[in-house]
Amino acid sequence: MRLFEPLAINGMTMPNRVLVPAMVTRLSGEDGYVNQDVIDRYVRYAVGGVGLIVVEATAVHSTKSGPLLRLSEDRFIDGHARLVRAVRAVSDSKIVPQIIHFTKVARSGWRQTIEMLDAGDINRVIEDFGLAAGRARAAGYDGVELHSAHAYTLSSFLSRLNKRRDEYTGRTLEGRLRLLGKVMRRVRLAVGENFPVGVRFLSEEAIKNGYALPEAKLMARRMAQLGVDYLSLSVGGKFEDAIHRTGQPLYPYTGYSGDKCMPGDWYPALPHADHAATVKHYLNGKGFDVPVVSVGKISTPQEAERLLVEGKADIIGMARQLLTDPDWLRKLEQGRDDDIVLCIYCNVCKQLDENFKKVTCFLWPKGALQAPADETNAERPAWPTEGAGLEALVGDGQITLSWRRPAGGSVSGYDIYRAEDDGTATCVEAVKSTKYADRLVLGGLRYMYYVRAFDHSGRASPPSNLAHVAMPMPDFAGTTETTVPRQL
Amino acid sequence: MRLFEPLAINGMTMPNRVLVPAMVTRLSGEDGYVNQDVIDRYVRYAVGGVGLIVVEATAVHSTKSGPLLRLSEDRFIDGHARLVRAVRAVSDSKIVPQIIHFTKVARSGWRQTIEMLDAGDINRVIEDFGLAAGRARAAGYDGVELHSAHAYTLSSFLSRLNKRRDEYTGRTLEGRLRLLGKVMRRVRLAVGENFPVGVRFLSEEAIKNGYALPEAKLMARRMAQLGVDYLSLSVGGKFEDAIHRTGQPLYPYTGYSGDKCMPGDWYPALPHADHAATVKHYLNGKGFDVPVVSVGKISTPQEAERLLVEGKADIIGMARQLLTDPDWLRKLEQGRDDDIVLCIYCNVCKQLDENFKKVTCFLWPKGALQAPADETNAERPAWPTEGAGLEALVGDGQITLSWRRPAGGSVSGYDIYRAEDDGTATCVEAVKSTKYADRLVLGGLRYMYYVRAFDHSGRASPPSNLAHVAMPMPDFAGTTETTVPRQL
Numbered sequence: 008m009r010l011f012e013p014l015a016i017n018g019m020t021m022p023n024r025v026l027v028p029a030m031v032t033r034l035s036g037e038d039g040y041v042n043q044d045v046i047d048r049y050v051r052y053a054v055g056g057v058g059l060i061v062v063e064a065t066a067v068h069s070t071k072s073g074p075l076l077r078l079s080e081d082r083f084i085d086g087h088a089r090l091v092r093a094v095r096a097v098s099d100s101k102i103v104p105q106i107i108h109f110t111k112v113a114r115s116g117w118r119q120t121i122e123m124l125d126a127g128d129i130n131r132v133i134e135d136f137g138l139a140a141g142r143a144r145a146a147g148y149d150g151v152e153l154h155s156a157h158a159y160t161l162s163s164f165l166s167r168l169n170k171r172r173d174e175y176t177g178r179t180l181e182g183r184l185r186l187l188g189k190v191m192r193r194v195r196l197a198v199g200e201n202f203p204v205g206v207r208f209l210s211e212e213a214i215k216n217g218y219a220l221p222e223a224k225l226m227a228r229r230m231a232q233l234g235v236d237y238l239s240l241s242v243g244g245k246f247e248d249a250i251h252r253t254g255q256p257l258y259p260y261t262g263y264s265g266d267k268c269m270p271g272d273w274y275p276a277l278p279h280a281d282h283a284a285t286v287k288h289y290l291n292g293k294g295f296d297v298p299v300v301s302v303g304k305i306s307t308p309q310e311a312e313r314l315l316v317e318g319k320a321d322i323i324g325m326a327r328q329l330l331t332d333p334d335w336l337r338k339l340e341q342g343r344d345d346d347i348v349l350c351i352y353c354n355v356c357k358q359l360d361e362n363f364k365k366v367t368c369f370l371w372p373k374g375a376l377q378a379p380a381d382e383t384n385a386e387r388p389a390w391p392t393e394g395a396g397l398e399a400l401v402g403d404g405q406i407t408l409s410w411r412r413p414a415g416g417s418v419s420g421y422d423i424y425r426a427e428d429d430g431t432a433t434c435v436e437a438v439k440s441t442k443y444a445d446r447l448v449l450g451g452l453r454y455m456y457y458v459r460a461f462d463h464s465g466r467a468s469p470p471s472n473l474a475h476v477a478m479p480m481p482d483f484a485g486t487t488e489t490t491v492p493r494q495l
Numbered sequence: 496m497r498l499f500e501p502l503a504i505n506g507m508t509m510p511n512r513v514l515v516p517a518m519v520t521r522l523s524g525e526d527g528y529v530n531q532d533v534i535d536r537y538v539r540y541a542v543g544g545v546g547l548i549v550v551e552a553t554a555v556h557s558t559k560s561g562p563l564l565r566l567s568e569d570r571f572i573d574g575h576a577r578l579v580r581a582v583r584a585v586s587d588s589k590i591v592p593q594i595i596h597f598t599k600v601a602r603s604g605w606r607q608t609i610e611m612l613d614a615g616d617i618n619r620v621i622e623d624f625g626l627a628a629g630r631a632r633a634a635g636y637d638g639v640e641l642h643s644a645h646a647y648t649l650s651s652f653l654s655r656l657n658k659r660r661d662e663y664t665g666r667t668l669e670g671r672l673r674l675l676g677k678v679m680r681r682v683r684l685a686v687g688e689n690f691p692v693g694v695r696f697l698s699e700e701a702i703k704n705g706y707a708l709p710e711a712k713l714m715a716r717r718m719a720q721l722g723v724d725y726l727s728l729s730v731g732g733k734f735e736d737a738i739h740r741t742g743q744p745l746y747p748y749t750g751y752s753g754d755k756c757m758p759g760d761w762y763p764a765l766p767h768a769d770h771a772a773t774v775k776h777y778l779n780g781k782g783f784d785v786p787v788v789s790v791g792k793i794s795t796p797q798e799a800e801r802l803l804v805e806g807k808a809d810i811i812g813m814a815r816q817l818l819t820d821p822d823w824l825r826k827l828e829q830g831r832d833d834d835i836v837l838c839i840y841c842n843v844c845k846q847l848d849e850n851f852k853k854v855t856c857f858l859w860p861k862g863a864l865q866a867p868a869d870e871t872n873a874e875r876p877a878w879p880t881e882g883a884g885l886e887a888l889v890g891d892g893q894i895t896l897s898w899r900r901p902a903g904g905s906v907s908g909y910d911i912y913r914a915e916d917d918g919t920a921t922c923v924e925a926v927k928s929t930k931y932a933d934r935l936v937l938g939g940l941r942y943m944y945y946v947r948a949f950d951h952s953g954r955a956s957p958p959s960n961l962a963h964v965a966m967p968m969p970d971f972a973g974t975t976e977t978t979v980p981r982q983l
Binding site for chain 1: 655659664668670673676677701703704705707708711736738750754757762763766769781881892893895936937938939967969971972
């Protein structure tokens with residue numbers, strides 16, 4: 008499989024094509040230091056054998072914020088060095104920090120915009136990026152990623168909503184790209200040529216008047232011109248449509264652009280895969296081979312492999328899916344695809360983040376701070392001798408399923424499989440209790456369901472009995488037609 | 496070409512595959528009657544030979560609003576009958592009205608939501624749709640289209656944000672689909688089986704928590720089950736993210752979902768074509784052959800034809816492009832593709848609409864209320880004997896073009912053609928004066944430009960001289976690096 012092909016990026020060799028994009032964990036304290044919980048989180052991905060771990064956004068400066076890692080002073084280097092050593096000790100996964108500059112936000116809803124920054128402030132941003140990148144190298148990281156996406160400083164300069172009118176003017180693409188150019192130059196000065204520097208940026212802002220793919224392609228080309236070593240795409244996550252909650256600082260994933268950044272279960276699979284494909288195709292056509300990371304609701308090995316085979320991506324980024332199951336790649340390698348716990352995009356992780364709580368996965372054992380260990384010697388869940396007893400009832404425009412608990416093994420949750428008409432059954436949801444109401448069913452169709460119990464390692468029971476059910480076509484007769492002439 | 500293949504829709508035969516989607520004109524008075532300006536607008540499309548004209552949203556009820564056509568009472572039928580006769584007199588284009596129900600909006604920003612409607616109100620909605628559809632048939636229209644898109648009543652019931660908890664509950668798909676089912680049943684009762692009834696609805700709401708393609712596919716299937724005769728897709732255009740302007744009623748195309756509904760020039764071509772393709776593929780796979788209309792920044796005959804050939808659409812909907820040039824199809828038929836005036840998606844039409852002004856096109860002659868007649872016997876624009884004198888200057892991150900006025904012919908505007916590197920030149924903009932600043936150019940690239948003047952019929956001059964220009968790569972050297980150690 009192409010997923011297992013190594014990839015050399017400016018001297019750093021990813022052992023495979025799977026990348027963990029930067030994800031807020033809220034595991035660090037406000038002091039900005041790496042702590043054991045943070046180390047445990049990233050070591051867990053390393054145990055799973057991913058190719059490249061991008062550590063959560065790490066501030067290049069000292070502006071106050073909630074829990075957030077820092078590389079804003081030399082005193083933070085040691086903690087990062089410990090993290091790097093812990094990852095190296097368990098796998099050949101590569102690891103880079105995502106370094107970020109953000110402007111100020113207040114609990115009142117006020118936020119500092121980039122138009123408020125003077126020349127000195129901007130020079131400080133450039134300088135801080137350079138110094139933080141240097142510290143990343145000093146800590147032993149394999150490279151560094153510049154955060155130029157979402158609601159943060161570099162992205163705000165790239166934005167079509169940049170209202171500056173100086174050398175960073177929002178009126179020209181070159182003006183918008185200027186800060187990134189200066190930052191990249193300064194970072195290179197700090198880390199040298201032979202150190203991978205990636206950039207994460209938006210293929211689409213997903214806000215009113217925000218930029219879209221045609222400009223993102225040109226931005227990608229500029230990054231390639233600047234010698235950026237990999238490009239990681241994202242979408243949305245902006246302040247402009249964020250919803251202010253009283254007493255909380257504005258948080259940029261609370262609006263529609265936040266939905267697009269982390270598309271929920273009601274979105275199709277791979278909603279943004281064409282963005283990476285378009286950017287990659289454009290760059291390759293212009294003679295650049297800088298690797299492009301595709302992201303957005305990529306869950307299954309088949310989906311991921313197809314993107315690589317079809318030339319739509321060089322690297323597969325999975326955030327929520329790898330949070331759910333950091334052993335994704337190792338299970339695939341061991342021929343245990345069936346044991347992969349699939350993310351259901353319920354976005355409990357996103358809600359935890361929005362509420363400034365430690366980010367965990369709904370599908371982990373209750374109370375767990377990290378993904379459970381992959382224990383293959385435990386007893387696999389098994390239905391009781393009388394069977395799973397799956398029943399499906401129709402009523403009130405929904406189908407309600409219920410079933411028995413397994414008799415053996417420890418149970419982490421249940422996957423719900425559904426087939427429409429005589430089609431193939433696919434997993435449509437995972438739940439933790441022994442019932443489920445399917446509210447997205449259509450009258451006039453036949454549905455077939457089965458359920459599988461799975462344990463903390465994703466090892467599943469056999470399918471339950473099949474439950475077949477016909478949704479009746481609703482009756483639309485009303486009370487009004489009797490008073491009306493049959494035809495005008 | 497597939498574009499010229501007729502299509503039979505429940506007894507109505509479209510002479511070709513081109514459809515004018517419903518577009519606000521603001522040409523009618525607040526009295527709701529069809530007037531001569533309205534007739535002229537639609538006759539203009541008929542002269543151009545389009546297959547199906549969908550008349551702008553026409554209210555089924557009497558709720559107060561700005562300028563808006565009505566079919567809410569029998570007294571409105573005559574005006575519509577005159578419109579139908581006027582269209583029939585000039586072409587075999589088919590014509591249907593789009594009938595709409597909307598809830599109340601106030602200048603204070605207050606709006607009535609569907610949760611405020613009681614059972615009697617809802618029965619009245621159903622009844623009003625039936626009666627208005629009957630009036631449409633009585634007026635001689637070829638069919639009728641139900642407006643179930645954007646911010647209006649039927650769409651609000653379909654929405655994932657529907658907060659009702661009765662038989663129309665937003666908690667189940669069936670609850671959300673219930674009103675449409677009842678309306679469709681009532682409309683059939685009014686117009687009979689042998690009268691085309693189309694539905695326009697959203698493939699994606701493009702608002703926070705709004706629905707996306709997976710649910711749109713099931714909605715489309717319900718419409719097919721109900722015997723809807725064609726499906727016309729749109730995106731966004733919702734109240735939820737609309738921007739309230741003091742003293743104006745809330746207008747649903749002012750937010751990001753309005754951007755998605757009418758994507759501007761910074762969006763790629765055909766941004767939503769995959770939506771229609773996905774819906775059509777799903778329906779066809781389930782044995783339904785209801786025609787699907789694709790829309791969204793479709794401009795050129797090549798793009799339109801490709802969608803048909805590749806099975807991604809049955810009908811091509813073009814709103815802004817046909818507003819710009821209603822002769823699009825006839826010019827194509829006459830082998831005059833080069834005379835088509837291409838929409839530049841400047842959205843001046845959208846701004847006029849948002850400001851409650853009569854909707855015209857920026858590329859029409861100044862002050863014109865309708866697209867100019869196609870006059871092929873006038874003198875074609877020609878450059879002066881000394882040439883067009885196109886010059887390109889680089890500075891401030893942009894390329895500034897200037898050129899001479901043509902010596903002969905009347906000039907409506909100028910198409911700007913640009914090639915990047917050694918690529919193919921494409922038309923990137925149209926302007927009305929003899930200068931243009933290109934602000935989306937990237938340093939390090941070579942650009943080639945030429946300009947063509949066109950008259951009101953789109954007949955263009957030969958290309959001007961070519962202007963070649965190299966954008967220098969910007970210098971990112973700053974003042975900061977001297978104070979910094981070369982490497983940490």
